[in-house]
Structures are given as structure tokens and as C-alpha cells.
Amino acid sequence: MAASADPVIKAHKLVKRFGSFTAVDAIDLSVMPGQCFGLLGPNGAGKSTTVKMITGLSPITGGTLEVFGLSIVTDARRIKAHLGVVAQDDNLDPELTVLENLIVYAGYFGIPKKEARQRAEELLSFMELEGKAGTKVDHLSGGMKRRLTIARALINKPKIIILDEPTTGLDPHARHTVWQKIRQLKENGTTVLLTTHYLEEASQLCDRLVFMHNGKIIDEGQPAALVSAHIGSHVLELAGGDFTAISRRLPGTNLINGFKLFGDTLYIYSNHGPQLQEWIKGLAIDFSYQLLRPATLEDVFLKLTGRSLEDDGLEGKEDIPCA
Numbered sequence: 001m002a003a004s005a006d007p008v009i010k011a012h013k014l015v016k017r018f019g020s021f022t023a024v025d026a027i028d029l030s031v032m033p034g035q036c037f038g039l040l041g042p043n044g045a046g047k048s049t050t051v052k053m054i055t056g057l058s059p060i061t062g063g064t065l066e067v068f069g070l071s072i073v074t075d076a077r078r079i080k081a082h083l084g085v086v087a088q089d090d091n092l093d094p095e096l097t098v099l100e101n102l103i104v105y106a107g108y109f110g111i112p113k114k115e116a117r118q119r120a121e122e123l124l125s126f127m128e129l130e131g132k133a134g135t136k137v138d139h140l141s142g143g144m145k146r147r148l149t150i151a152r153a154l155i156n157k158p159k160i161i162i163l164d165e166p167t168t169g170l171d172p173h174a175r176h177t178v179w180q181k182i183r184q185l186k187e188n189g190t191t192v193l194l195t196t197h198y199l200e201e202a203s204q205l206c207d208r209l210v211f212m213h214n215g216k217i218i219d220e221g222q223p224a225a226l227v228s229a230h231i232g233s234h235v236l237e238l239a240g241g242d243f244t245a246i247s248r249r250l251p252g253t254n255l256i257n258g259f260k261l262f263g264d265t266l267y268i269y270s271n272h273g274p275q276l277q278e279w280i281k282g283l284a285i286d287f288s289y290q291l292l293r294p295a296t297l298e299d300v301f302l303k304l305t306g307r308s309l310e311d312d313g314l315e316g317k318e319d320i321p322c323a
């Protein structure tokens, strides 16, 4: 097994092909112990496929993949013993109670019954489900089911917990509860790998993330550092005006870091939002819509790909020069 300063997950030129289609295209990943690491990307980017390779569910097609310094190709069983996995489908047994679901799952890891029961009760308390131990899974809300799948993934005291879109489909309250639990796990020293297409989730939880798009990693870093490097502190959105006139003037100011037109909106990136707004006012070019707001990870993704993370509707236009 690897030493504690080594990455716990290390992929080098990792590839997954389905026939002639390449779902994961020669990606490099390095997840350090204790990190919350995010795979961020829109539907179809290759996040789940990557997770399935890491969890040994889907054989790799090319490159190398090591978890705890062991090869997933030759040591999948040993690796899986130290992983906790929360897949997109909960596959809980609806006929069993909450407690029974955990105890049955503990059996797959060879955990003796008495210990399994004790561990299950601890986990139900941790996930705030202790009052539901005797309830059939069928009768749980979506948020409770998700917390139960996280509890189940922790039954073997994993060193890494892998969560594939852990809050998709949850209401805001249930989502925040899951975030709280993920933070607690991290504080307890568990390495967390999660996939998401929610920017707020990635910003709130991840120490480091990679942007995936069409099977490739298009950038990686700390969430705030990515925003600062690509965008700056603010985005000024303009619509309903003369883009040609404004795009001629923009290169003349040092208040901006760049600008792009997506759909019918011009996005101007800046570290000097309020001054930029004043400067634009001084140009006397009318816009029917103006919004100055803090920059986000969504802006980074949009700038890099021309697409929005949460829907596939936007495409970048090339009809004005982009900085």
C-alpha cells in the first residue's frame, strides 16, 4: 500500500472505450489523502464512467489506474475492501428495514453480525436516521434514502468514499444535510471523491476539482483559484445593445480580463466590477439588460467549453472577437 503523502487515487492516461466511442479520453488524476476531490462536468462528460473504473465496476481500456498504490487491474478486490461507494441508483432493498439493509450489506464485507449491528446503529445516528431503523425503505423520503446509501457505503469504514452525484434529485434542505455529512466525513479524515454537475456543490465541498468535458479533463485546480485565474472577481452581463460597438472599445481598457458572447448575452470578465460598470456607462452605448455579479465556476466552464454545466442549451458564438 502507498505511503500517506502519496495520492490515494492516481490515473495516468486513463481511457475507457465503448466500441469505437471513447467515453474517457486519456485523463490524468491525482487525489491526495483527506481531500474532497470533485469531478465536475455536464451529462455525458465521462464522470460516472471514471468512477466505475475506480470502483472496479468497469474494466479500464487503456492507461493505468492505481488506488492506494495498487493497480485496479490486478488488485481490485483489495482496493474495493477500502472503498465506500454511493452510486447514482440507490439499489436499496425496499422490502427490508433501514437497519436490515445495513446489516445485510455488512455481510458482504464479512463483518460479524454483532459488530455489524453496532456499526449500523452508529452510522444511523451519524446520518440522523436513528428514528427510522425499523422503517421499511419504501417509506423513506428521497433525502433519507440518500443518507441511508451513504451510511451503507460507510459500513466497512472506508478510507475513500466515492459519491456519484450525491444530491441529484434532492430538495435544497436534503441537499444541505448531505453536504453537512460529507464535510463531517472529510473532517474525520476520509478522502472524498464526488461527481457533480452542481457548481455550488463543487464550490462548497471540493478542495480540488477537475472539469470534464467530452471525456477529457479541460482544467483542474482549487475552485476559487480556477474562478480567479479564468474570470476574475466579477462578471458583467450585457444584452440588448450594440455588441460590435462595445467589443471595439473593450480592448482599450485594462479593467477587463476578457469577454465572450454566449447566446444573446455578452459576458465581460473583470477584477474591477464597479469601475467597469462606470466605464461602460461613460461609453454611452445603450443596453437593455445589465447585471454585475460575482464570478462563479459556471463562468469558468462556460468560458472553456461554450456550454452551461446544468443545461446543454448555450453555444458560444464566434461573431465578435473574444478575449
Ligand SMILES: Nc1ncnc2c1ncn2[C@@H]1O[C@H](COP(=O)(O)OP(=O)(O)OP(=O)(O)O)[C@@H](O)[C@H]1O
Residues within 6 Å of the ligand: 018, 021, 023, 041, 042, 043, 044, 045, 046, 047, 048, 049, 050, 197
Ligand atoms: N455501457 C456503456 N455503453 C456505451 N456507452 C456508454 C456506456 N456507459 C456510458 N456510456 C457513454 O459514455 C459517455 C459518458 O457517460 P457517463 O455516464 O460517464 O457521463 P457522466 O459525466 O457521468 O454523465 P451523467 O451526469 O449523465 O451521469 C456518455 O456519452 C454515455 O452515453
